[in-house]
Amino acid sequence: MKILVAHEKFPPEVAGGGETIVYNLVKGLITRGHHVTVITTGNPKIKQFDGIKTIRIPINRYLMNLSYPIILKHAKDYDLIQTTSGNMCFPSWKAAKTLNKPIVCLILHLLSHHWKTIRGDFVGTIFRQMEKLFLGRNYDSIVVMNDNAKNLLRKINKASKVYEIPSGFDFKSPKPVKKTKSILFVGNLSMNKTMIKLKGLTEFVVTAKYFPDYEFYVVGKGDYLSEIKRHSPSNVIFTGPLFGDKLRNLFSKSEIFCNLSLSEGFGLTTAEAMASGCAVISTIDIGQLGMFVNPKDVHGLRSALHYLLTHPTEMKQMVSRNKKIAQKYTWDRFVEGFVKIYKHLV
Numbered sequence: 001m002k003i004l005v006a007h008e009k010f011p012p013e014v015a016g017g018g019e020t021i022v023y024n025l026v027k028g029l030i031t032r033g034h035h036v037t038v039i040t041t042g043n044p045k046i047k048q049f050d051g052i053k054t055i056r057i058p059i060n061r062y063l064m065n066l067s068y069p070i071i072l073k074h075a076k077d078y079d080l081i082q083t084t085s086g087n088m089c090f091p092s093w094k095a096a097k098t099l100n101k102p103i104v105c106l107i108l109h110l111l112s113h114h115w116k117t118i119r120g121d122f123v124g125t126i127f128r129q130m131e132k133l134f135l136g137r138n139y140d141s142i143v144v145m146n147d148n149a150k151n152l153l154r155k156i157n158k159a160s161k162v163y164e165i166p167s168g169f170d171f172k173s174p175k176p177v178k179k180t181k182s183i184l185f186v187g188n189l190s191m192n193k194t195m196i197k198l199k200g201l202t203e204f205v206v207t208a209k210y211f212p213d214y215e216f217y218v219v220g221k222g223d224y225l226s227e228i229k230r231h232s233p234s235n236v237i238f239t240g241p242l243f244g245d246k247l248r249n250l251f252s253k254s255e256i257f258c259n260l261s262l263s264e265g266f267g268l269t270t271a272e273a274m275a276s277g278c279a280v281i282s283t284i285d286i287g288q289l290g291m292f293v294n295p296k297d298v299h300g301l302r303s304a305l306h307y308l309l310t311h312p313t314e315m316k317q318m319v320s321r322n323k324k325i326a327q328k329y330t331w332d333r334f335v336e337g338f339v340k341i342y343k344h345l346v
Helices: 017-031 061-066 068-075 089-099 112-119 121-135 147-154 193-199 201-210 225-230 244-253 268-276 298-309 312-326 331-345
Strands: 002-006 035-041 052-057 080-084 103-106 141-144 162-164 182-186 215-219 236-240 256-259 279-282
Touching (some): 002 068, 002 089, 017 035, 017 080, 017 103, 035 068, 068 089, 080 089, 080 331, 089 103, 089 121, 103 331, 112 121, 112 193, 141 147, 141 331, 147 162, 182 201, 182 268, 201 215, 201 225, 201 298, 215 244, 225 236, 244 268, 256 268, 268 279, 268 312, 279 298, 279 312, 298 312
Parallel strands (some): 002 035, 002 080, 035 052, 080 103, 103 141, 182 215, 215 236
8 A cells, every 4th residue: 555644743853752653653564565655844855764755844843734735745646644633634634535535543642621721721722622623524534542532532523433553662671670669650751831730740749748658759851840849748759851771670660650641642651661560540541450540630549549559469460460461562563453444444
């Protein structure tokens, strides 16, 4: 098949985890013999990356809603358009419908009513309406990566066929270490005020005061963290950004990992925690066993922590089962899921 992939950024330019997911999807498709081109923003002189053909449009990613004529021009020679949630999905959908070609949209982020929490009532309402406009179209297929995203999507799109395909992830087993009395939070490494609201860091820090015998680790960086630190209990430890072995070892030694996000495209840190042997408390369901809490619910988080810490046998059973579940989150399975959709459509 000839597939045109439309995504706002593509390596060597990276804005977040979405670029890693799209890169691995494209590489997997090429490995299986498909012809793939990526249309994205950036320097037009960069014609390829790691053997992947790219068409780069020299405009800001937030102006990609104006890229319909360019996508239309290039999509004529392809069997199918693969796009992602964001500023390229609407012009990609419009081009696909003009050309009567199938289009698949991968949901990398979906906030729905949570926009008001992180942006305020006025601006949040505008962002929510734009999201409805972009993702409420009749795509031939939409792919989500967890149950929460599927539930949010169904509130704005009842017409499209929806598939759930968990993302793959690259995981290296940490060296076995003894578990310590520690609880872990790993957030986006651009901790501004908006991201702190999105990731639920405030609730994590507030809950720490109820468990003074445990260390609550916060991995991440950002200028606004200084404000959080001033109001944090003494058992909250801010590590700054961690990568590689240092991060894997912290996962390995922590008893419990907390993902308290309002919304996630997939939930990569949850998958890493599962593979590392952490028990999981989460607002996001990627198929794990563990305790689930509602976003912004300090009481629920406190109760979930208390339950796990007072039921060690049950916690160990969850950890053992989650290690096996995490092994299913491979790039091969992720790519193969898309190939099956494409074959059905083309």
